[in-house]
Amino acid sequence: DGGITQSPKYLFRKEGQNVTLSCEQNLNHDAMYWYRQDPGQGLRLIYYSQIVNDFQKGDIAEGYSVSREKKESFPLTVTSAQKNPTAFYLCASSMRGAITGELFFGEGSRLTVL
Amino acid sequence: AQSVTQLGSHVSVSEGALVLLRCNYSSSVPPYLFWYVQYPNQGLQLLLKYTSAATLVKGINGFEAEFKKSETSFHLTKPSAHMSDAAEYFCAVAYSSASKIIFGSGTRLSIRP
Numbered sequence: 368d369g370g371i372t373q374s375p376k377y378l379f380r381k382e383g384q385n386v387t388l389s390c391e392q393n394l395n396h397d398a399m400y401w402y403r404q405d406p407g408q409g410l411r412l413i414y415y416s417q418i419v420n421d422f423q424k425g426d427i428a429e430g431y432s433v434s435r436e437k438k439e440s441f442p443l444t445v446t447s448a449q450k451n452p453t454a455f456y457l458c459a460s461s462m463r464g465a466i467t468g469e470l471f472f473g474e475g476s477r478l479t480v481l
Numbered sequence: 482a483q484s485v486t487q488l489g490s491h492v493s494v495s496e497g498a499l500v501l502l503r504c505n506y507s508s509s510v511p512p513y514l515f516w517y518v519q520y521p522n523q524g525l526q527l528l529l530k531y532t533s534a535a536t537l538v539k540g541i542n543g544f545e546a547e548f549k550k551s552e553t554s555f556h557l558t559k560p561s562a563h564m565s566d567a568a569e570y571f572c573a574v575a576y577s578s579a580s581k582i583i584f585g586s587g588t589r590l591s592i593r594p
């Protein structure tokens with residue numbers, strides 16, 4: 368079945384450590400996105416990529432980094448510079464230029480900083 | 482700035498009652514509008530979308546939404562709530578000049594037996 372796979376589902380990190388969240392899709396979608404979800408704040412866009420080897424900052428990119436070396440993969444690294452990293456992270460994909468279309472979401476990764 | 486506002490962070494209705502979740506957008510430019518649903522500890526799933534065709538849009542699970550340009554609204558309704566409708570609902574907006582979708586803060590829907 369086609370879809371988006373995020374891993375790990377749960378992750379614990381000590382302060383000062385970088386952590387990388389995986390996102391893989393087999394939908395043959397061009398565009399991929401990373402959102403952060405906090406209670407009562409909806410989804411906020413961290414980074415997005417419309418094509419391989421290209422990506423843009425979203426609204427809250429500080430303290431995060433991404434890469435897009437393959438169409439299927441869009442990993443997110445939460446660096447030690449992110450001041451409040453505990454959150455639920457969602458990866459999504461869409462056909463390129465799919466403003467009128469649909470975002471397909473993974474099941475999310477919950478990061479807790481101890 | 483382009484934005485979307487969901488009125489009410491939590492809505493509670495009885496099983497069988499009307500569900501009404503409110504969404505307003507801020508722009509004079511006609512947007513594309515979406516409603517997504519999220520069940521606990523899961524990703525979001527598209528319920529329905531408005532893309533300048535019919536103003537009344539029907540989605541999955543018996544939900545529908547009406548685009549009202551004069552009120553800049555896109556409220557989500559369902560005539561009769563079911564226990565399985567308990568979830569968080571997000572309104573989202575996108576504009577042809579942009580390349581991203583903006584989400585509202587979400588409304589948690591609870592269903593009373």
